[in-house]
Amino acid sequence: MSLKVLIIGGVATGPKTAARCRRLDPEAEITVIERQDLVSYAGCGMPFYIEDVIEDFDELLGGATIRDAAYFKNHKGFTVLDRTEAKRVNRDMKTVTVENLRTGMAGELPYDKLVLATGASPIVPRIKGTELQGVHRLYNPHQAKAIKDALDAGAREVAVVGGGLIGLETCGAFAARGCHVTILEMMDRLAPNLLDPDVALLLENYLVSKGVKVAKGSPVSRIIGEDGEARAVETADGRRVEADIVIVAIGVRPNVELAKEAGLKIGSTGAIAVDEYLRTSDPDIYAGGDCVENTHTLTGEKVYAPMGSTANKHGRVIADNLNGMETVFPGVAGTVVFKALDWHVGVTGVTEGKARQLGYDVVTTLCPRHDYSNYIPGAKYTVIKLVADRKTCRLLGCQVAGEGDGVKRIDVAATAIKFGSNLKGVADIDLGYAPAYSTAIDALAHAANVLRNKVQGNAHGVNPLELREMLDRGDDFILLDVRARDEHGAQTFRDTRTVNIPVEELRERHGELPKNKPIVTFCVIGVRAYIAERTLRGLGFKDVAFLDGCLKAWPFPEYLTG
Secondary structure (H helix, E strand, O other), X not given: OOOEEEEEOOOOHHHHHHHHHHHHOOOOEEEEEEOOOOOOOOHHHHHHHHHOOOOOHHHHHOOOOOOOHHHHHHHXXXXXXXXXXXXXXXXXXXXXXXXXXXXXXXXXXXXXXXXXXXXXEEOOOOOEOOOOEOEEOOOOHHHHHHHHHHHHOOOOEEEEEOOOHHHHHHHHHHHHOOOEXXXXXXXXXXXXXXXXXXXXXXXXXXXXXXXXXXXXXXXXXXXXXXXXXXXXXXXXXXXXEEOOEEEEOOOEEEOOHHHHHOOOOEOOXXXXXXXXXXXXXXXXXXXXXXXXXXXXXXXOOEEOOOOHHHHHHHHHHHHHHHOOOOOXXXXXXXXXXXXXXXXXXXXXXXXXXXXXHOOOOEEEEEEEEEOOOOOOOOOOEEEEEEEEEOOOOEEEEEEEEEOOOOHHHHHHHHHHHHOOOEHHHHHHOXXXXXXXXXXXXXXXXXXXXXXXXXXXXXXXXXXXXXXXXXXXXXXXXXXXXXXXXXXXXXOOEXXXXXXXXXXXXXXXXXXXXXXXXXXXXXXXXOHHHHHHHHHHHHOOOOOEEEEOOHHHHOOOHHHEOO
């Protein structure tokens, strides 16, 4: 007798499970239920469609071959019932009660194995005005098309409510189309669940330099309308932002209602609890994608980390296990990458803040480096932040931000974290090198070596946040600019404690510096500042450190001249 596999939910996990299951079992009866009219689409491509990088709407749906019910039947060999909603899971009878949303007819579908791929829904704040025309939640291609149509009709004032992943990606799309964009984030920094404050500030400075306005620290209190259309957004502290397009992007929550009503276990994150085989608390029901929680591979904690890549991996694992292969899904490392205008931003592992919460003896570094050899035209900077455990030198996390190819470094760091590598291991990886692809010592390896120097006591860094506190407190120290005089004259710290002695003159002029005061050295990216620290320590100066990331990673432009 053929296996009856019933899958609730399309888009990523559902179709992936069905397609792999069909390849593994040509005889299985496979049915996918999807309540929307779009069965499978490139949701992660929607910001690029809004930006006009993708011009044809159908490209989001599969291009020349639209992935509708007929496509899956003819090309993949399984049945899709679109515009069909699962109303109830009857575990005792192993059936699902469904309703055809076109006809209103109800029925029962039997299963041997059930897969829940019910996804997630955007969180809508409980504020006045979310129902107004012009207020959008970017959760399917129809929403993307409505937004793009509004832009094509002339809308240009955009308020993005939420400075997380979706908010930042859509912000870039709007800015690229010449819109006036304001990001409203209720927390004290952008991407608060992804980035540490120092990296988040660098991203914010970049966006502001490109004309994006950023309002932080106050939640949106209402959306103001006129004649049924959005006109402005108001925050709790009284700020008003004019807007004819409002994007509500404050996050998503897992769709777990079916699972709850069926008595399945819900995890601590609020998503469906599954084991390493993606089985729910019912051994005949599996679940995957944005409706389930995952295990963080580094911390062992349960996390809610909805990502399209994870959803597709889940589909493959579930299909394997439906066919007796006992495939384990090992979890996630929290790897996220995104594009904000021309910056590439990413994170993997844990942040500095999270590592400290976990009790690690944390050591970090900020390293700005070119993505490939600077004598090749087009080389660009990326700032890399590494987080490691001082005791074991194990790499715990990596963040990148900049115009350069930081995503390549995130991928290497994610691999290193998966296999428990220490900093030396990261520096020793035999990466591909050619001047057009990387520097001779890759940017990530360089950052690992800087951190190794810190652990070994051969380098001492001061984080930009620490230096700002020193400046604001009025600490008695020397801020030593070791760049050339013309560089110092063009831009330096707006502070009387700043002294300029080029690094090549330091041995001759070190007598001008007091040995009884702390000294913080800086340059552009850190190389000369590090050399200066080593030089001064060799000359008998005891309290010397360099500014992590130096001016390239300094996130407080108001402290600088020029």
